[in-house]
Amino acid sequence: MLKIHELSVYYGHIQALFKVNIEVAEKSIVVLLGANGAGKSTVLRTISGLLKPRNGQIQFRDQAIHRLSPHQIVRMGIAQAPEGRELFPNLTVRDNLLAGQYTQRNPVAKKESWERVMDWFPVLGERMNQQAGTLSGGEQQMLSISRALLSSPILLLLDEPSLGLSPILVSQIFKAIVRMNKEKGLTILLAEQNVVRALSITHRGYVLELGKVTLEGDSRTLKENKSILRSYLGTA
């Protein structure tokens, strides 16, 4: 479904990604593992069009998307809950969610996806009229994921959904990820530092180190691999 081919991305003069190849199959959950600064967020931001690659291609359902703008990529069916969440802090939770539905036209489908999100993250229903900036970290994360889901994506990108959350909330979010995949057949690409947990719910994994893919394979196989722990902790 998604094919990233020989992708190189720069921040100014500094190269952040070196000829990265990643494939995400339809209806699978794939995880990008790696330490801080390994390039996980860069991969996700480039897929969403927030960064433009210098070399390489990104194909989504056999269409090149790496030159499109972020809003066009959302319209093709790729949504992201990004690093830093990028919510609308001064607007209410409801307005944040309504913004997520911006591209949707079918009223029946809109109602359905709204109800599904409320079912997955019921706490948001109690916070509807609160300003998004006043939510707790966990609630903001759920809002960010919900906003992405409301554009009815085919592929969902999640950038460290468990970052800074309590263990209970982490379990809740991981459970929701599995449900999205099982119940709706949603394809998910997530970046995570929580290696053990991430590998237990995903089908495939890629390990990034300093902008290069150093290891890839079935999540089950990767789980047995000792060098994973090393790259997760960094090479130092």
Place this chain on the structure above:
Amino acid sequence: MLIQLITSGIALGSIYALIALALVLIFKGAQLLNLAQGELVTIAAYFSLAILTQVQIPYLLVILPALVLAGIFALLVERIVIRPLIGSEEWPILLATWGVSITIRGMIGLIWGHEPRPLPSPFTSSHLRLGPYALSAQEVVIILTSLLMLTFFYLFFTRTKSGLAMQVVADNATGASLCGISVSRINALTWMTSGMVAAVAGITISPIFFLHVDMGFELLLSAFSAAVLGGFGSIIGAIVGGYLLGIIQTVSGGYMPAAIKSSVPFVILILVLIFRPTGIFGKAIVEKK
């Protein structure tokens, strides 16, 4: 006497409120201070003058075509001058809007001349009797048109998808693009809306003040003070600040020499900046160093 002064104050305040609102819309939406906002007021007034001298239509009907022209004009300014500068620093953009201001004033001078021109309105000479009070009909037109416009824009913001998109882009442009919203399209819409809000001010005030090339610039100075008084960046603050300033200026002007009347907005601006820099509704912005 006081009642008439307050009515005139509300009328002038409506004008300030509209221009301050137009200023804040662009400030929030596109993160820039538009020094040509006053010229969007002036050009709309001249558009209505041009229409009224070409075709015989009632004054109130001229508002619609003049609004459309002003909206298109603001859109062109955004496309031609502002958009190529997106991504550059604040100063070049600020100076570019100043350049637009000077250019428009020069163009108006070339086309219509530098002498003040009257905009004919049947309401300037008539009065509405309200018991013992006589209110200027044009002032009532200003107050009602402004209220109508403010209500319209309030509904547009809160009830429509495009209104939500404008709010969302103003709050976080990256987040907006991740929702599938084209930020550049919404920016264009913001400029158009802002141009139209300013236009209402220009069209309705011209029958009272004469049209001249600097009219918008002079109004902008007061509207800027109004926006600061309300709390710069706050939409509700711009409107409340506009009405307050209009009333204060007119009422105090009734009891002081005309020569110092026009200094009132600046005295208020200085006082606000000294004693309450965040204004009435503004929030303090903490800048990270």
